[in-house]
Amino acid sequence: LSCVLSVSADSLHKEINIVGCSDSDGEEMYALDGEEIWYADFINKKGVEPQPSFIDHMTFVEGTYENAEANQQICKQNLKVRAKAMKDTPLEFDPPSSPIVYSRDNVELGEN
Numbered sequence: 001l002s003c004v005l006s007v008s009a010d011s012l013h014k015e016i017n018i019v020g021c022s023d024s025d026g027e028e029m030y031a032l033d034g035e036e037i038w039y040a041d042f043i044n045k046k047g048v049e050p051q052p053s054f055i056d057h058m059t060f061v062e063g064t065y066e067n068a069e070a071n072q073q074i075c076k077q078n079l080k081v082r083a084k085a086m087k088d089t090p091l092e093f094d095p096p097s098s099p100i101v102y103s104r105d106n107v108e109l110g111e112n
Contacts, residue, residue: 013032013033014032014033014034015030015031015032016030016031017029017030017031018031019068019071019072019075020075021072021075021076021079022079023076023079025042026040026042026072026075026076028040028071028072030060032058036050037049037050037058038050038060038064040065040068040069040072042068042069042072045065046065047060047064047065047068
């Protein structure tokens with residue numbers, strides 16, 4: 001007989017992958033717990049693993065850089081499609097919904 005009293009989806013680590021592009025540049029990187037562990041160097045055409053020497057080095061699978069290049073082609077194509085779709089969209093310059101007032105001096109909670 002077994003019973004599950006609680007289940008949690010908390011994770012020990014947080015991983016992030018960022019892919020971005022412009023007409024002339026691109027970026028792809030992976031980070032673990034807020035530290036960059038791999039990025040694509042599109043100028044030198046290689047993946048870079050900027051990890052300090054005192055940790056157990058993490059190596060990415062072969063083909064990660066080639067995948068990053070493919071992601072850039074997709075990103076740039078999507079950028080062209082979106083630019084074309086939004087070319088006639090007027091820019092909106094809506095004022096704030098309510099006035100914003102900033103104090104000239106630093107304010108401390110509980111002090112007059």
